[in-house]
Amino acid sequence: xxxxxxxxxxxxxxxxxxLENDLSDFENYLLIxxxxxxxxxxxxxxxxxxxxxxxxxxxxxQVMPGMTGVEVLTRIxxxxxxxxxxxxxxxxxxxxxxxxQAINSAGLxxxxxxxxxxxxxxxxxxxxxxxxVLDKGIEYEDLLxxxxxxxxxxxxxxxx
Amino acid sequence: MNIFHHKVNQQEFVSxxxxxxxxxxxxxxxxxxxxxxxxxxxxxxxxxxxxxxxxPDTRYPEPIFKGAPGSFVGVYSYFSEDxxxxxxxxxxxxxxxxYFDEDPNALERPEADEFMGFLLNMVVTELSARQxxxxxxxxxxxxxxxxxxxxxxxxxxxxxSAGLAHELNNSIGSLSANLxxxxxxxxxxxxxxxxxxxxxxxxxxxxxGLQLSSREARKARDEWSANMELSHSTIRxxxxxxxxxxxxxxxxxxxxxxxxxxxGYVMHDMRIAAGQAAHVINSIKTMGISNQKxxxxxxxxxxxxxxxxxxxSMSGExxxxxxxxxxxxxxxxxxxxxxxxWVNLIKNAIESLVQNLEKNxxxxxxxxxxxxxxxxxxxxxxxxxxPDIIDKIYEPxxxxxxxxxxxxxxxxxxxxxxxxxxxxGEMRVTSRPGRTRFxxxxxLKQ
Numbered sequence: 001x002x003x004x005x006x007x008x009x010x011x012x013x014x015x016x017x018x019l020e021n022d023l024s025d026f027e028n029y030l031l032i033x034x035x036x037x038x039x040x041x042x043x044x045x046x047x048x049x050x051x052x053x054x055x056x057x058x059x060x061x062q063v064m065p066g067m068t069g070v071e072v073l074t075r076i077x078x079x080x081x082x083x084x085x086x087x088x089x090x091x092x093x094x095x096x097x098x099x100x101q102a103i104n105s106a107g108l109x110x111x112x113x114x115x116x117x118x119x120x121x122x123x124x125x126x127x128x129x130x131x132x133v134l135d136k137g138i139e140y141e142d143l144l145x146x147x148x149x150x151x152x153x154x155x156x157x158x159x160x
Numbered sequence: 161m162n163i164f165h166h167k168v169n170q171q172e173f174v175s176x177x178x179x180x181x182x183x184x185x186x187x188x189x190x191x192x193x194x195x196x197x198x199x200x201x202x203x204x205x206x207x208x209x210x211x212x213x214x215x216p217d218t219r220y221p222e223p224i225f226k227g228a229p230g231s232f233v234g235v236y237s238y239f240s241e242d243x244x245x246x247x248x249x250x251x252x253x254x255x256x257x258x259y260f261d262e263d264p265n266a267l268e269r270p271e272a273d274e275f276m277g278f279l280l281n282m283v284v285t286e287l288s289a290r291q292x293x294x295x296x297x298x299x300x301x302x303x304x305x306x307x308x309x310x311x312x313x314x315x316x317x318x319x320x321s322a323g324l325a326h327e328l329n330n331s332i333g334s335l336s337a338n339l340x341x342x343x344x345x346x347x348x349x350x351x352x353x354x355x356x357x358x359x360x361x362x363x364x365x366x367x368x369g370l371q372l373s374s375r376e377a378r379k380a381r382d383e384w385s386a387n388m389e390l391s392h393s394t395i396r397x398x399x400x401x402x403x404x405x406x407x408x409x410x411x412x413x414x415x416x417x418x419x420x421x422x423x424g425y426v427m428h429d430m431r432i433a434a435g436q437a438a439h440v441i442n443s444i445k446t447m448g449i450s451n452q453k454x455x456x457x458x459x460x461x462x463x464x465x466x467x468x469x470x471x472x473s474m475s476g477e478x479x480x481x482x483x484x485x486x487x488x489x490x491x492x493x494x495x496x497x498x499x500x501x502w503v504n505l506i507k508n509a510i511e512s513l514v515q516n517l518e519k520n521x522x523x524x525x526x527x528x529x530x531x532x533x534x535x536x537x538x539x540x541x542x543x544x545x546x547p548d549i550i551d552k553i554y555e556p557x558x559x560x561x562x563x564x565x566x567x568x569x570x571x572x573x574x575x576x577x578x579x580x581x582x583x584x585g586e587m588r589v590t591s592r593p594g595r596t597r598f599x600x601x602x603x604l605k606q
Contacts, residue, residue: 013370014429020396021426027393034374044378 002138003053006125008034009041009072010061010090015114019059019090022118026125029146030056038067042075045082055085056132057125059112062091062098070098073106084135086128088112127151170230173278178205178258185259187211187251193233194249200237202259203279206230209255213247222297225290234259235286325441332441336434343427354420361417364401365424369432371402384414394418401425458493460527460534460602461485467502468525475510481524488529492605497579504572505538505598512542512596532604539597550591576600 006026008019016034023032035041038060045055058076060069067075073087089102092114102108109131110124126148133140133147134155140147187193187209194200196216204227211227224247227233237245264275343366351362364371372380377399384395388411397418408414461484468480506523513521524539545553554577580587585602 013374014433016374017370017425017429021422024393027391031392032396033378036374040375 003031003048004029004056004129004133004138004143005031005033005048005053006057006059006129007041007044007055008032008059009036009038009064009069010034011036011064012061015061019121022116022121023125025122026129026146029143030129038064038069038072038075041072045076045085049081054132054136054138055082057086057088057128059088059090062089062102068098070102070106073102073108077105077107084132086110086132088124088128090114090116123148130155170278174205174258177260177275178207180258183259183261185257187255187257189251189253191251192248193251193255193257194237194245194247196245196248198237198245199243200234200245201243202234202261203238204233204249205258205260206233207256207258209257210252211249211255211257212252213249215246216248223293224297225293231289232282232286233257235283239283328437328441332434332437335430336438339427339430339434346423346427350423351420358413358416358420361401361403362420362424365421365426366428367424369425369428370400372400388414390414397422453496454492454494456492457490458495458498459488459490460493460498460536461488463493463495463498464502464525464527464536466499467506470499470503471506471510475506475523478510478513478521478523481522483524483526485527485529488527488534489604491534491602493583493602494579497582501576501579501600502536502538504576505600508572508598509538509540509542509596513540529604533601534604535599535601537597537599539595541594542596544593544596545589545591550589553589 006023008016008023010016010019013036016036020032020034026032033044035044041058041060045058048055058073060072062069069089069091073089076082076085076087086109087106088110089106089108090112091098099111102111109128112121112124126146129143129146130140130148130151132138133143134152140152185193185204193204193211206227206229208229210229211233212223213225213227213233214221214223227249233249234245237243264272264279267275351359354362377396380399380402381395383405384390384398388405390398390411394415395418398414398421401418401421403414403417403421408417464482464484468475468482502525506525509523513523520541522541524537526535526537526539528535554573577587580600580602583602584605585600588599588601590597590599
């Protein structure tokens with residue numbers, strides 16, 4: 001099976017570490033990678049793509065030196081190869097303007113506020129992951145334990 | 161009609177009508193020349209000293225005009241129909257006043273014409289002087305009002321933040337204390353019985369924290385995946401910790417090392433986070449009412465040196481050029497608060513240099529005593545402040561710092577400004593790429 005990645009980008013290592021720990025429920029199903037800058041996450045996505053694997057979800061912090069979260073997500077949004085990638089903004093400090101831009105230009109799928117709870121994070125990842133595999137038509141049997149059942153059910157019902 | 165037809169200079173006029181020794185009043189400071197609503201048929205000429213006119217029946221008596229040597233007082237009541245003075249005129253300093261109390265209609269022509277002509281001239285001059293005085297007073301009032309509004313705002317912000325700081329302090333205090341407790345328990349229950357080698361991995365996480373960046377850690381993974389059958393997440397932890405493949409003998413040991421390192425690292429991060437929170441709270445508290453002592457005899461150079469010492473660990477490779485004037489006069493000030501001003505300014509300079517990775521990074525700190533003022537300037541060769549934000553730098557919560565590099569809520573310059581104005585000082589900033597200079601001028605009080 002092709003590998004599925006969840007990428008987290010934040011300039012603060014303690015935030016990345018907390019994210020990694022909180023995402024450990026997915027460890028047996030997905031590969032979780034952390035990056036400390038926007039450039040790094042874009043490079044890593046390139047690499048994953050070259051190896052024939054998938055970036056399923058990118059979780060980005062908004063306030064970072066260099067590229068902001070919205071800038072990173074906009075770059076991803078504008079790359080046709082990554083059109084199915086689910087984009088999550090994770091931030092404690094986004095202005096109204098940032099938020100508008102995130103929705104309009106970066107095609108944001110979800111917004112999580114810092115501090116987050118493990119429960120909400122996991123639910124969001126489940127939902128985004130389910131949408132991604134359905135979008136891409138990836139085999140999801142092995143992933144069933146971590147998929148969002150209502151989203152899956154709804155998709156199957158529509159398909160008939 | 162030429163009302164100034166009769167050209168007489170003031171000196172001549174004064175010596176003619178305002179030099180009668182019998183019509184001379186000597187006033188001590190505080191003596192009243194005219195009471196409000198007093199019947200008056202005299203024009204007073206101020207020869208020496210200074211008198212001030214008030215409206216004493218208003219709630220906050222303010223001067224409405226000032227009579228300096230050469231000016232005339234009592235003009236309104238002399239000419240008005242009821243001859244009642246509208247103000248109270250009080251000597252501000254010991255004064256000598258001559259007066260004229262004749263009926264101008266009793267004078268013979270052409271002397272009467274000449275007298276009236278000059279009086280008219282005088283009235284116009286007085287009128288314009290009083291108008292200017294009133295305008296100046298209004299201006300000063302506006303200035304005082306603005307200052308008041310500003311300090312009111314800061315005071316409100318201060319009270320708000322003091323409350324906030326208090327609340328947060330309790331929570332952070334409890335988190336920190338429990339964290340210490342937890343750390344001790346973990347040590348006793350989990351770590352002590354482990355081998356020295358495994359304990360060392362826990363200690364590394366706890367004390368040293370993260371060793372490799374996310375990019376470096378990914379590169380280091382190959383070493384592991386080639387050697388042992390380990391899960392992706394274990395390898396991730398091992399590489400983050402900077403643990404080398406040669407340091408463990410088996411997959412089981414590697415797993416334990418990774419998990420214990422991570423446990424230590426989690427504790428490490430929590431300790432750092434609690435420290436940062438405490439730091440933020442501290443800077444909020446400083447926004448509130450200052451509680452530090454003022455004293456005469458504060459040496460500005462000493463306060464600068466203390467600030468430099470505080471920031472020693474931060475300044476790193478940046479060269480600090482101190483140009484402190486010798487034998488600087490001691491001033492009346494709040495020592496601790498001045499140190500805080502310099503700490504904030506120097507810290508800003510350091511941050512502007514660090515973030516932008518300039519080469520030959522330099523900060524020059526100068527103290528100088530000129531014209532009864534001590535000026536202290538902090539200059540850096542960083543990229544400068546953009547013109548569109550330079551007006552906003554003193555506003556609370558304005559910050560250009562990003563990420564986790566610095567916490568402090570952007571209150572730094574607001575605090576600086578408050579302290580400087582409490583010392584009756586002034587602040588200036590000039591900035592262009594390669595040179596940003598903050599200058600604080602503090603007056604030497606007599």
